[in-house]
Amino acid sequence: MTPEDMKVFVETFSLNRCRLGNQGYNRVLIQLFGYLGHGKSAFINSCKYVLGGEFRIHAEERNANGALSLVRRSYRLTDGVALVDNRGLPTADWNEVGLIYAHLGNLISLEQRIEWPGNYNDIMTWIMNNDLIPNYTDFIVPVLIYSVTMTASESEIATLRTLLENAEQLTGIKPFVVLTHKSRGGLTEVRSIFEDMGINYIFQVENYTQGNHSRVRATHEEILKFLYEVLKDVECRMETRRNPLQERIDRMKFILDFAHKKEMEMERGRNHALQQAQQRRAREDRRCSIM
Template sequence: MDEEERRRKIRDFSFDNCKRGNQGFQRILLQLFGYNGHGKSSFINSAICAWFKSDYKNYANAMDTDENPTTQRTSYTLTKNIVLVDNRGFCKMDSFEIGEVFAQLGNLLPLDQGVGWSKGFGLADRIVEAEPLVKASDFIIPIFVYSVKNSPSSEFKNEIKGVFSTARNLTGVVPIIVLTNKNHPNISDISNMFVDFGAEKIFAVENYTEKNPKKRKETDKEIIKFLHEVIREAQFQAEHRQDANQEMIKRKRFVLNYIHTRELVIQKVNLKV
């Protein structure tokens, strides 16, 4: 299949055309998540430039340093049925940050608003308050973005594996992996690491950045392949899903249970002290 045929399939995708009909789903949310400074915002820029065949522009306020200014869930529309979401990145992955990551990934917090880390049951309150603002009709596909420049320790690998597994359990979809800085020597080792974790779809790109904005055919081609695989995954998943509202309830129960269990553990620790 050539690139133009892939573009046509991406452009024409609709849940209405799936075998079971839309089942209450309207659009795909490509939920980009991962560690700070690994290229999520830069990948957003690259995907927009590749899809619209445009010159580089810093749509997502990406930076060429390891700093990450993203502090909210920001949406970027590619087609009427496909939306990229730049979620706030994570860093130390303590129990509070993990809860926030799950709430973003589960689409339990509103799009295009700031995301603040909450302690205690503050996150649960925010999830309840957000109910009128989030859409059960948004079909979630998790996209784990990881820079191959980062060589993880054994402990860090276990943390990544845990995040990967939980994302799969929360969304019901095996996360698609996007590896950035593909020309780095670590590319094979990092790719194999995600294969060992159970990843089924891995794409490697060299993002467009402020320092390297020149358009590259190989980058555009890989991103179009990525988007085409996304709609194929959505079509496959839609053959088995039954009810969009029930999917949302499952995700909410998952995250609220995590918060409840976390607080019980903290209380027990405090009582011992």
């Protein structure tokens, strides 16, 4: 398929034209997630540029501490497709990861700034309060944005694998991966990491920026290919019967289960630390009594 054909397919895509109709979905929500500074906002600007004409800054780059990125912002691509700039992960702390999962699960309203609560009971209450008017009409596609300039250690690779596996379990779709800063070295090594994880769709781009947005055919074609493959995957999945309300309920259960498990892990860690402290005090008391 030519780039022109892919562009037409993306621009005219409609869930209503799927064989079984839209099945209760109103739009495709391409959910971008990943670490701070890896190029999510720049990728959104690049996608808008490829489909729209003149280059403009639609999504602002986040600052170093991620202060702006607690808000999920959506950016319309077509009548039936939107990109979402979810919060960037500053660390792999479980609270940070939990908030990312809540974003991916579409359990937090768009354009809403919110902090992830600190314990399981607060999280459960928060989710229930935010689910009074549930949104289950978005068909969610998870997309990890990852910069090839980042050298990942073995532990970081393991964390990435868990993040991707949970994103798949949460959404029912194996995440797409977009590698950014492809010309800065490390592309082959980073790509092989995700290939080893069994990722089916990996794309590589050098994002357009305010200072460098001269049209590059390879960049335009890669972004069009990304959008085309995402929507072809959606079209394929819409060939079977789906229940968007049940999918949202399942996502909520996943988040609550994740929060509960992490709370139990933390509780076990606190109890272990307390036991160790008590044992140290007991040994010190015995030494004092001997003296």
